[in-house]
Amino acid sequence: MFEMLMPKLRVKTVFDIDLEGLYAQGYRGIITDLDNTLVGAKAPNATPELVAWFEKVKQTGFKLVIVSNNNMNRVSMFATPLDIEFIHAARKPSNSSFRRAIRMMELTPEETIMVGDQMLTDVLGGNRLGLHTVLVLPISIHDEGVMTRFNRRLERIALTRLRKKGLWLEEEKKND
Template structure:
């Protein structure tokens, strides 16, 4: 059961993702979480480094959509200046938002990666939809809301079980 929380790839930050390798694997689209994936949960706008990364992503031909469980005000203030489509109040890990994101991208699941910082929402939801899942470390865990903190507790339980099964290396702590 806990194997459903195993991402296809684990990296420290989005900047550690080998975008060329992702493209070689046949990926054409990226569904990305916002808070603690692209920027800290309390950071209102994209950093210059993130803007540059998004330019590289687009230059490589990837289509991008932000899928966030956060509210419309938060997500739109971030996404609109970047000209990135978004889905707010996504209720990840449920399928509806991921299906909507695939429709926005006009791509099938097997050509789409999902990037996020939570196993319980981003990885589980992505794997349920057949997406390539990439787990990043949370940028600013101290700024997380109550539901995310609860999810982190569940993640710790899952990680413990995965480590006992030898599926998550001990030195690779989240």
């Protein structure tokens, strides 16, 4: 079970993802979480650096969909000005929102990357469908909701087990 929480790749931020390398490997779509993956949970807008990253994603040839457990107002206010498709109230790690995003991009799971900051929602959900999962460090843990704080506690337990099994090596976190 704990192996399903293992991402294929760990990086500090979305800016550390090798978009060209992943595209060369045949990936064509990115599903990304919103809160604490792209911006802090309370940040209403994309930073200029993030807007440039979205442009790089598109220029590389990727399709992009934001999949968030947050409400319509929060996700729409962020995604609509950027002309990015989104799914709100996704109920991750439920398969339905991931499948819907893959259909929206007209891709297959094998062509799709899932980027997020939570093992119990983003990574687990992506791994269950065979997506290439990328775990980023959370941008800010100070503004997180009750469920996310609870999930973080469960993640710490899972990390302890994964380390004991030799599956989670600390040097993997360092991706400079």
